[in-house]
Amino acid sequence: MNDIYDGLVSAFWLVVTLDADLLEISLRSLQVSLSALVIASAIALPLGTFLAIRRFRYRRLTISVLNALMGLPPVVVGLIVYILLSRSGPFGVLGLLFTPTAMIIAQVIIITPLIASITHQAMRELWAEYHDLLISLNTSGWQRIKTLIWDGRRNLLTASLAGFGRGIGEVGAIMIVGGNIDNATRVLTTAIALETGKGDFALALALGFVLIALAIGINISIHWLSRTEREGRW
């Protein structure tokens, strides 16, 4: 119990004094996970929508695989990305291992299936509603996807936020491909793992509280932003 109290106190001081290290790793956490979120959303939102509206041969299989990939173990993703990016691997020449870019790549792989799958569920419903009209208006495939994404943006926001939540709280993959290097690839989650290992529970907890606050803060601000745009419409 004392540990948690100490953690809260040190978290408080770390935040009010704008601790330089804390600021740096928090910003890096945000940078990595937000970049991964943007890239993953750019892939997953159209993909999930496409799966909802298009009938093709291996559609059911694709959807099952996608759902299965939601549970992809981050450590394994990290390992595979590590092997691909390591000096002897196929992308070794790019020199990306132990950089934030490598961490972003790993996170994109982890959160894309999650966002695509939630998108697919939400878009399936909207498509059932719009189907006849969009067919009647003789829309092209791409116009249908655009229409559904725009009109279903509320649901897609939820999908993206779920992806962000998984990304920012993830430690296994980015630990492996990032290496938790101070001033280079250390982020909140890897720092927590490190401090816990060192036995500095107060600092680890402080970082933990900052991480939670960050995740909640991002969620609330995105919801707030989308609501001011469309005043309580649904």
Add this chain to the structure above:
Amino acid sequence: MSTILPLTMTNVAVRRRGKRLLGPVDLEVGGLGLTIIIGPNGSGKTTLLRAMHGVERLSAGAVRWSVSEEEARHRQAYVFQTPIMLRRSVADNLRYPLQLLGAPRAEVSRRVNDWLARIGLEERASLQATRLSGGEKQRLAVARALIRRPDVLFLDEPCANLDGASTRAIEALLRTALDEKTRIIMTTHDLGQARRLASDAIFMLHGMVHETGAAERFFGTPRTDELQAFFRGDIIA
């Protein structure tokens, strides 16, 4: 302006799960005016309408227009029995069909404003379309269908579940469209409405075209026993 008519249906049939829903139907629709399709429930009215519009998968036969299928698709519109509202504002719903065609912005706003006035929803332009009343939704759906100035407009029971005032508003819109040389083909259960609007009519029974004719003759002296019975209000087995 040339028209995509006549519409020619040859030997059209629609089967689903071994059940025949429509056909075989041979039909030609041309000229101007308003064709009413009547018939009991399950007689294939909606299927016929959807087959004409090209949104029903045909099991046999063909639907042809005087122009290529691609061009014909752009010059017809369809209003569904339950209006489908995009989850956008009223104005954006009207704008949508024009946007798809990539019409110039100024032209789009001009036509949207014109139609908002015609359907009396100017003050609700920025309201979410899903929040409109049933009658307003249907008016908006008809306006959205007409905003592209289609050669042919299909309506599937546009006034089902609407009260008198809303029905009158829809019929006024249809009359204006007729004056602007839009060919209209619609189904209805309301025989009064059929008589008010039709220039010719089709009676459907068991998935087949049972009787057709110009309105006056069709309603005045129906030839088949079944149509006479239908007008008397008998239940046709």
